[in-house]
Ligand code: SF4
C-alpha cells in the first residue's frame with residue numbers, strides 16, 4: 001500500500017494511504033483522546049472528543065474517521081481543539097455522577113483521565129440530571145446508566161462481535177439510553193453474559209458483579225489466557241490481586257472470540273480461589289445451580305448414573 005506524507009504537530013510523518021489521522025498519530029506516539037473509537041469496531045465518530053484541526057478546513061474534524069492526505073497539516077492540541085474537548089467533557093460531567101472515590105472504575109476510566117489531562121473539574125452546565133436505578137437484577141453484570149456516556153461501544157460489540165444485539169439505543173434526546181428491547185433490564189433479556197460489553201465500556205457504567213468490591217483497578221494485574229473448555233479457544237483475562245485470582249473477565253474485541261457464560265463460569269471454577277456460585281435463569285428468575293448443571297454436564301452425569309444403575 002502507498003504511503004502519504006503529512007505533518008502532525010509540526011512533525012513530518014508518513015502513513016499508509018487510506019488510514020486515518022488517528023491511526024497516523026497513534027503510530028507516532030501522539031496522544032488523541034477517544035471514547036467511542038475501537039479499532040475492532042467500525043467507527044461512528046459520535047463522541048467527537050478526537051477532533052483535530054486540519055489546515056485549510058473551516059471546522060474541526062474527527063480524527064478517527066478522516067483519512068490522511070498528501071501534504072495535510074494537522075494540529076492535535078491547538079487552542080481550538082483543546083477548547084472543543086473541554087466543552088465536550090463539561091457537557092458529559094454536567095450529567096454524570098462524580099463519585100470517583102468509590103467508583104469501581106477509578107484509575108481505569110477514560111472520562112476521569114481526560115478530565116485530568118484537560119483540567120476539567122466539573123460540568124460547565126446546569127440542568128436536568130438522570131436518576132436511573134442501578135441494575136443489579138442478574139448475577140454477572142452491574143449496569144449504572146447514570147454513568148453511561150452513550151459512546152455505543154457496548155451496542156456495537158454486542159451486535160458485531162457477540163452477534164446477539166441484545167442492547168441498543170432507546171428513546172431520544174435527553175432520555176436516550178442504552179437498553180435491551182422494551183427498556184427491560186439485562187436480567188430480563190437474551191443476554192448470555194459473555195461480558196464483552198463490560199470489557200469495552202470506557203467508564204464505570206458496566207461492571208463485573210463477581211469482582212465488585214474485591215480490589216482497586218491499580219491493584220489488579222490482568223493475565224491473558226485461552227479458554228480450554230471447548231475447541232473454540234476463546235480469550236479472556238485472569239484478574240489477580242496479591243497473587244490470588246479474584247475473577248475472570250472478557251478480553252477486548254482484538255483478543256478474538258468472547259468467552260461464553262459456560263466458559264467464564266468454568267474458568268472461574270478452575271482458577272478462582274473464591275469462585276462465584278453459578279446461577280442460571282429458570283423461567284423469569286435466576287437460581288443457584290450445581291457446577292455440573294451450570295457447565296452443561298448434568299445431562300452427561302445423569303446418563304452415566306443411569307448406565308451404572310442398569
Ligand atoms: S465512571 Fe469514571 S468519572 Fe464516572 S464516577 Fe466512575 S471513575 Fe469517576
Ligand code: SF4
Nearest residue numbers: 158191192194195197
Ligand atoms: S454480556 Fe454479551 S450478550 Fe450480554 S449485553 Fe453484553 S455483549 Fe451482549
Ligand code: SF4
Nearest residue numbers: 148149151152154201
Ligand atoms: S454503557 Fe459504556 S460502552 Fe455502553 S454506551 Fe454507555 S459508556 Fe458506552
